[in-house]
Amino acid sequence: MSKMNNDLIYEVLSVVGEIPEGKVATYGQIARLSGHDKNARLVGRILSRAEYYGQYPCHRVVNYSGRTAPGWAEQRSLLKDEGIAFKENGNVDMSKYQWNE
Numbered sequence: 574m575s576k577m578n579n580d581l582i583y584e585v586l587s588v589v590g591e592i593p594e595g596k597v598a599t600y601g602q603i604a605r606l607s608g609h610d611k612n613a614r615l616v617g618r619i620l621s622r623a624e625y626y627g628q629y630p631c632h633r634v635v636n637y638s639g640r641t642a643p644g645w646a647e648q649r650s651l652l653k654d655e656g657i658a659f660k661e662n663g664n665v666d667m668s669k670y671q672w673n674e
Contacts, residue, residue, distance in 0.1 A: 584608065585619045586626055592633040595655045596672035597665050599637045606674060617642075633672075639664035 584607040592598050598606075600613035600620075609615065620631045632651040635641055639660070641648045649659070657670050 581607075581609070582619050582626060585616055586623060586629050589620065589623070589629045589631060589634060591674070592630055592672050594630075595657060595670070597633050597635050597639070597652070597657065597667070597670050598672045598674075599667075600634060601637060602672070602674070603634060635665050635667075637667075639667045639670075641665075 585603060588603050588606045589598075600616045603616045604610060604612045607616075616634070620629075620634055623629050623631050632645075632648045633655075640663070641652070652665065653659075657665055660666050
């Protein structure tokens with residue numbers, strides 16, 4: 574990530590910081606809101622290293638279908654602690670919990 578512009582990183586993380594407790598946003602939604610349409614994967618890359626930039630509620634970002642990040646078991650429990658329920662298939666119910674910015 575050393576080649577990534579710090580302004581870009583903080584633009585993405587500031588949007589993530591606005592997601593209210595009990596809501597989730599998608600990677601694509603964060604990309605759009607930070608002015609970087611069609612860069613959902615870049616958002617994922619930034620979030621995977623967010624711990625180096627401060628405290629952000631990255632656990633509130635899921636994919637478009639409500640699936641949590643692979644390899645991050647704690648994400649599900651953090652979301653449950655905020656009152657977010659999961660459907661039978663294990664995904665967040667986006668119609669109920671998606672943040673409408």
